[in-house]
Amino acid sequence: MQVTKESKMKQEFIITVYSENHIGLLSRITIIFTRRKVNIESLTVSESAIKGIFKFTIVIEETKEQVIKMVGQIEKQIDVLKAFYHTNDEVIYQEIALYKVPIEPIYQSNSIEKIARNAGARILEITRDYVVIEKTGHKNETQALFDELNKFKVMQFIRSGRVALTRDPIERLSEFLKERDAFLDSQNE
Amino acid sequence: MENKKIPGSEAVILSLIEENVDIIFGYPGGAMIPIYDSLYDYNDKIRHILTRHEQGLVHAADGYARVTGKPGVCFATSGPGATNLVTGIANAMLDSIPMVCFTGQVGSPLLGTDAFQESDLIGITMPITKWSYQITKAEEVPEAVAKAFYIAQTGRPGPVLIDITKDAQMGMLDWKYEKCTKIRSYVPEAPVDILKIEEAANIIDKAKKPLLLLGQGVIIGRAENELREFIEKTGVPAAWTLLGLSALPTEHPLNVGMLGMHGNYGPNLLTNEADVIIAVGMRFDDRVTGKVSSYAKKAKIIHLEIDPSEINKIVKADVAVIGNSKKSLQLLTDKVKENSHDEWIKEFKKCDDIEYKKVIEKDIHPTKPGLTMGEIVRMASEKTNHEAILVSDVGQHQMINARYFKFKHTRSHVSSGGLGTMGFGLPASMGAQMGMPDRTVFSVSGDGGFQMTIQELGTIEQNKLPIKIIVLNNNFLGMVRQWQQLFFEKRYSFTKLHNPNFIMIAKGYGIEGNKVDKREDLDAAMQKMIDHDGPYVLEVTIEKEDNVFPMVPAGASVSDVMLEP
Ligand SMILES: Cc1ncc(C[n+]2csc(CCOP(=O)(O)OP(=O)(O)O)c2C)c(N)n1
Numbered sequence: 001m002q003v004t005k006e007s008k009m010k011q012e013f014i015i016t017v018y019s020e021n022h023i024g025l026l027s028r029i030t031i032i033f034t035r036r037k038v039n040i041e042s043l044t045v046s047e048s049a050i051k052g053i054f055k056f057t058i059v060i061e062e063t064k065e066q067v068i069k070m071v072g073q074i075e076k077q078i079d080v081l082k083a084f085y086h087t088n089d090e091v092i093y094q095e096i097a098l099y100k101v102p103i104e105p106i107y108q109s110n111s112i113e114k115i116a117r118n119a120g121a122r123i124l125e126i127t128r129d130y131v132v133i134e135k136t137g138h139k140n141e142t143q144a145l146f147d148e149l150n151k152f153k154v155m156q157f158i159r160s161g162r163v164a165l166t167r168d169p170i171e172r173l174s175e176f177l178k179e180r181d182a183f184l185d186s187q188n189e
Numbered sequence: 190m191e192n193k194k195i196p197g198s199e200a201v202i203l204s205l206i207e208e209n210v211d212i213i214f215g216y217p218g219g220a221m222i223p224i225y226d227s228l229y230d231y232n233d234k235i236r237h238i239l240t241r242h243e244q245g246l247v248h249a250a251d252g253y254a255r256v257t258g259k260p261g262v263c264f265a266t267s268g269p270g271a272t273n274l275v276t277g278i279a280n281a282m283l284d285s286i287p288m289v290c291f292t293g294q295v296g297s298p299l300l301g302t303d304a305f306q307e308s309d310l311i312g313i314t315m316p317i318t319k320w321s322y323q324i325t326k327a328e329e330v331p332e333a334v335a336k337a338f339y340i341a342q343t344g345r346p347g348p349v350l351i352d353i354t355k356d357a358q359m360g361m362l363d364w365k366y367e368k369c370t371k372i373r374s375y376v377p378e379a380p381v382d383i384l385k386i387e388e389a390a391n392i393i394d395k396a397k398k399p400l401l402l403l404g405q406g407v408i409i410g411r412a413e414n415e416l417r418e419f420i421e422k423t424g425v426p427a428a429w430t431l432l433g434l435s436a437l438p439t440e441h442p443l444n445v446g447m448l449g450m451h452g453n454y455g456p457n458l459l460t461n462e463a464d465v466i467i468a469v470g471m472r473f474d475d476r477v478t479g480k481v482s483s484y485a486k487k488a489k490i491i492h493l494e495i496d497p498s499e500i501n502k503i504v505k506a507d508v509a510v511i512g513n514s515k516k517s518l519q520l521l522t523d524k525v526k527e528n529s530h531d532e533w534i535k536e537f538k539k540c541d542d543i544e545y546k547k548v549i550e551k552d553i554h555p556t557k558p559g560l561t562m563g564e565i566v567r568m569a570s571e572k573t574n575h576e577a578i579l580v581s582d583v584g585q586h587q588m589i590n591a592r593y594f595k596f597k598h599t600r601s602h603v604s605s606g607g608l609g610t611m612g613f614g615l616p617a618s619m620g621a622q623m624g625m626p627d628r629t630v631f632s633v634s635g636d637g638g639f640q641m642t643i644q645e646l647g648t649i650e651q652n653k654l655p656i657k658i659i660v661l662n663n664n665f666l667g668m669v670r671q672w673q674q675l676f677f678e679k680r681y682s683f684t685k686l687h688n689p690n691f692i693m694i695a696k697g698y699g700i701e702g703n704k705v706d707k708r709e710d711l712d713a714a715m716q717k718m719i720d721h722d723g724p725y726v727l728e729v730t731i732e733k734e735d736n737v738f739p740m741v742p743a744g745a746s747v748s749d750v751m752l753e754p
Contacts, residue, residue, distance in 0.1 A: 020374050024311055024321070031316050072498035078320040078340055081374045177373075184371045 007064040012041070014086045014093065014164050015071060017056040018048060018173050022079040029056060029080075032073045038062055042095070044161035050173065053081065059162050082176050086166065093164035097142035098124070099133045099149050100156040106131060109152070119145045130155060192363035197327030198223035200362055201291065201353070202231050204334035207366045210262050212236045212253065212623060214246035218266020220293025220306060223358035225264075238623065238652060241644040243270050245616040247277025248642070251286050252620030255603045256578060258411070260287035260341045261620060267293045268306030271352075272313065276610060278348045279317040283607025284432060285409060287346035289337050297325040297354040310352045319347030327360030331367070339369035344377030345496040346409060378495050381512035381520055389467075389491045389508045390524035396465035398533045399425045400456070400488075402448060402477075405432035405606075406470010406495060410514035413437070413599045416469065419522045424529035426537055428456035430471050431591055435602040439575065439595040445537040449477040450741045451588035454548075454750055455540030457741055460485050461748040462536070469493045470514045473503040474607070483746040493517045547752040548738050553593060559732030560708055562589040562661050568715055569631055569659065570594045577629040577657075578603065578621050582614030582638035585667040588737045590633050601628075612641030615658065619645060622654045629657065629719070636662040636688050646698040649724045657718050658700075660691055660728040663735070671736045675754060695726035702726035 019025050026045065033040050042059040060067070067085050074083045103126070106112045112131060116123055121135035135145050142159055166172065195203070201224050205213070215237055217225045228237060240246040243265045250261025261281075265271050271292040281288045295304040311321050320340045322333050330353075337349045393399060407416050413436050420427050420437075426445040427437055437444050446453030448460070457479075460466070466488040471477070478484045481503060492499075492506035493514055500509040510517045552563030566589055570577070575595040580603040581587045587604055596602060603621050605613040618632035639660050649656055666684040673681050695702035701721060705714045711729070718725040739750045 023323075024315065027312065027315050035316065069498070069502060072500075072502075076496070076498050078372065078375045180373060180376075183376070184373065188370055 010061055010063050012059060012061050012088055013064075013067045014088065014091055014162065015056075015058040015060065015067070015074070015083060016086070016164065017058065017074055017083045018081040019054050019056070019077075020079045020081065021052060021054050025077065025079050026056070028077050029058075029074055032070055033058075033060065036066070036070065038066070038070070042161040044163055048173065050177070053173070057162055057164055081180070082173065084166075084172070086164070091164040091166055093138070093162050094136050095139060095142060095160050095162050096134065096136045097145070097157070097159040099135070099146065099154050100130050101133065101149050101152050101154055103128065103130050105152040115145075115148055119148070121145060192365055194361050195364045196223065196227065196358065197324070197330050197353070197360050197362060198358040199227040199230075200327065200330040200364060201334065201358070202227045202235065203364065204331055204366060205262065206231065206234055207368070208334070208338045210235060212238065213262045213264055214238050214240060214250045214253070214620065215264030216240060216243050216246055216266065216270055217264070218270045218293060218306070220267035220295060220355050221264060221270075223355065224291070224293070224353075237264075238619070238648065240616065240619075240648045242642065243273030244276055244612065245619075245642055245645040245648060247274045247288075247290070248280070248610075248613050248616035249620035249623075249648075250288055251277060251281050251613075252580060252603050252617030253624040254281075254286050254288055254620070255617070256600050256621045257624040258409075258600065259624075260289050260338060260346075263288065263290040265290070265292050266306070267295055267310075268308050271310045272308055275313060275317070276608075278314055278350065280605055280608040280610045280613065281348040282317045282319070284605065285346050285405065286348065287341040288348035289341050290348060290350045292350065292352045293358075294323065294352045294354045296356045298356070300325075300354070310350065314350050317348070318350045321350040321352070324351060324353040324357045327357050328362040329357065330362065331365065332369075335367060335369040336372065339372070340375070344375075378513045379497070379511050381510060381517050383520065385508055385510045386517070386520045386524055389510055389521060392465055392489050392491060392508065393423060393425070393467065393521075394526045394528070396425075397530075398459075398463050399423070399465040399467060399530065400460065400463040401425045401427040401467040401469060402430065402471050403427055403433040403436055403469050404430045404471025406493075406514045407433060407436040408599055410470060410495070412470075412515035412518050415515050415518035415522065417441070419518050419525070422522055422527055423525050424531075424534075425467065426530070426534050428452070430474070430477055430606075431604060432606040433471060434591055434604075435596040436599050438597050443534075445534075446541075447591055449474075450479075450743075451592070451737050451739065453541070453592070454544040454739050454752060455537040457739065457747040457750040458540055459536060461487065461746065463488045465489050465491065467491045467493070469518065470495070472499045475503075478503060479741045479745055479747040479749070483748075493521075544739065544752065552589070557732070558708070559735070560706070560711065560729055561735055562586050562731055563593050564708075565659065565661065565711065565715075565729055565731070566590050566633065567593045568711065569633070569657070572715055572719055573629050577601070577631055578625060580604070580614050580618035580621050580630060580632045582634035583609045583611045583668075584635040584638060585671060585735075585737045586633055586635050586661045611638035614638060615642050616645045616648075618656050618658070619648055619652070619654055622656050623652075631657045631659060633659045633661065635667055636660060636664065636686055636691075637666045639691070640688075643694065646695060646700055646726075650699045654724055655722065656724050658724065658726045660726065661731050662688060662691070662728055663731050663733050664688060665733060668737075670734070674734065674736065676742070691726060691728045700724045700726055702728065704728040704730070706730035
């Protein structure tokens with residue numbers, strides 16, 4: 001069979017995993033990457049819209065071929081309902097960044113409001129010592145703001161893992177669960 | 190009506206009875222004492238085999254599972270007891286063996302405190318189990334055990350582990366058991382896609398040089414008859430992987446032999462001539478494919494496989510049929526046309542003749558004075574009319590066993606494939622004998638591997654298991670020595686063994702034995718062992734520096750298979 005060139009090229013992929021909540025599943029999933037020496041760029045775990053079902057959003061840089069194989073290994077885990085993979089342009093995604101900047105130099109330059117406004121960031125807290133700014137965006141955007149604020153020597157900086165939604169009109173998971181329940185019931189008849 | 194209140198420990202035993210378990214392989218310890226205490230009351234319903242080491246029990250459970258198809262059940266205590274299972278669990282995982290392991294654990298308030306004999310078994314075994322679960326409350330027992338048995342034996346089987354804290358064993362619950370029949374997040378086998386079957390059938394009908402590769406999936410799926418019907422209708426020759434061995438009788442006219450590194454000449458060489466490959470329940474292990482980039486390049490690949498993650502993992506499939514091998518083969522046989530491939534099969538025959546002259550004849554009818562592994566193994570097979578179960582250890586003799594022992598019945602060859610675990614053979618033969626008490630079981634080991642689990646002679650004697658134990662003694666770690674000879678200029682770095690008197694050891698355990706070092710004594714000694722009522726150790730001194738051929742050197746293409754150095 002032909003292997004396309006595209007499938008051999010490394011690029012960023014977002015893998016979304018839906019699971020029944022089970023202690024230890026996170027380890028089982030991360031082992032799949034670490035065993036193949038694949039670095040997890042970002043990882044977010046949260047409860048999905050459906051109660052009791054958890055969603056893992058994992059960002060890695062790999063070839064499509066590898067991603068397909070790893071998604072297969074993830075789906076094989078007993079407690080995993082379904083795993084999807086997407087390229088960045090197939091999803092809407094964001095990360096959130098927080099910046100703590102010392103108050104003194106900012107007052108002197110008098111530019112903080114403007115920087116925040118231009119970057120689409122908001123100010124979360126101002127104290128006598130520092131300002132905390134929040135920005136949501138893609139990594140290059142949150143990084144650009146970091147570079148800008150670092151003129152004032154950023155005291156602390158944190159960027160979250162990625163969260164992502166597909167562009168599908170329907171929630172794939174609920175469709176999937178309906179099909180799965182119907183399938184398993186039919187198997188047991 | 191009120192349910193009966195019982196402790197978690199008793200619930201474990203009752204759950205096993207509900208799952209029709211009749212034998213447990215185990216070794217007690219502090220964190221398992223409550224369960225062992227409950228077991229004491231159910232001695233009439235369930236048998237427990239006490240081995241001499243936990244590695245022994247886990248391989249025994251594995252051997253039992255391979256010959257019966259039922260899950261092997263293991264008990265081990267926390268800490269060292271549990272960690273001693275690890276090799277055997279990894280072995281079962283790579284070979285898709287259904288197994289349910291119970292490990293004791295410290296009380297739940299002590300978890301994570303480095304308590305006495307605490308080790309994180311769930312963490313340690315995560316990459317080598319199909320599923321695992323820690324029970325910390327008595328009321329979780331029935332559901333967790335039911336789930337464990339369901340997962341271990343459905344779909345692609347595998348080992349599961351239940352770690353159970355001491356307080357969960359001692360806590361009380363309302364006893365009620367329900368078998369697990371489905372798990373929402375788990376589809377054991379997908380329904381076969383009939384369009385794929387049609388696509389595959391079209392390709393097969395047009396094939397001029399088709400070759401079927403059968404793996405253990407045929408045995409696991411109990412698809413031996415379906416396989417036979419398929420090849421007999423299509424006339425497609427079938428070659429087998431190490432773990433597919435015995436699914437198809439050795440003497441079947443379409444059985445063309447073994448694949449892989451020490452497989453037969455024809456199937457290796459002709460893999461690269463085939464125009465269609467039909468892989469059934471096998472996973473293109475690197476010991477089978479050799480260099481993947483030059484593997485079966487002329488062939489369209491049809492892959493029948495239950496585990497979707499195996500599709501395209503190593504070799505890209507042109508048509509992938511996902512599902513149970515029994516169903517897929519049935520559907521495929523219905524769709525394909527009757528056919529025959531006499532000219533193509535003649536090519537295998539030609540290769541067989543070459544291999545016979547260059548390798549086989551010297552192996553089984555040697556003219557040199559030293560005894561060969563091949564003649565011994567073939568004799569064992571013939572003397573039992575090819576009806577016996579053969580359990581192998583790992584090394585040169587393992588390959589010789591697979592090449593020269595003949596089989597009439599499925600589930601008759603037990604060998605550690607994926608992990609290649611030395612020390613597997615002797616304990617696995619105990620499980621095989623317990624699973625098939627009426628059949629003759631041979632355990633054939635090298636002098637190296639035999640000493641890795643030699644203590645199980647004690648278990649064999651205690652349970653009067655009539656295993657025919659053959660130790661092929663070349664005073665070397667033979668397989669490693671062979672590589673050193675062929676690829677490292679005979680630099681025999683730490684592969685020479687000074688061995689004890691094996692027969693004296695056997696006798697020390699109360700087991701009869703005999704040592705042979707001359708060809709003229711072999712026949713009588715073999716016969717004596719087979720006729721002996723009870724376990725028996727036959728040690729045979731063999732040629733020190735014999736090699737296993739044919740050989741596909743590591744990293745070479747299958748068509749570069751060598752017949753001699
Ligand atoms: C537990 C374990 N340790 C090491 C090895 C590597 N190994 C593979 S074959 C072999 C030699 C086996 O020697 P022996 O048991 O005497 O059998 P022979 O090859 O001579 O038939 C070794 C050391 C292994 N497979 N398993």
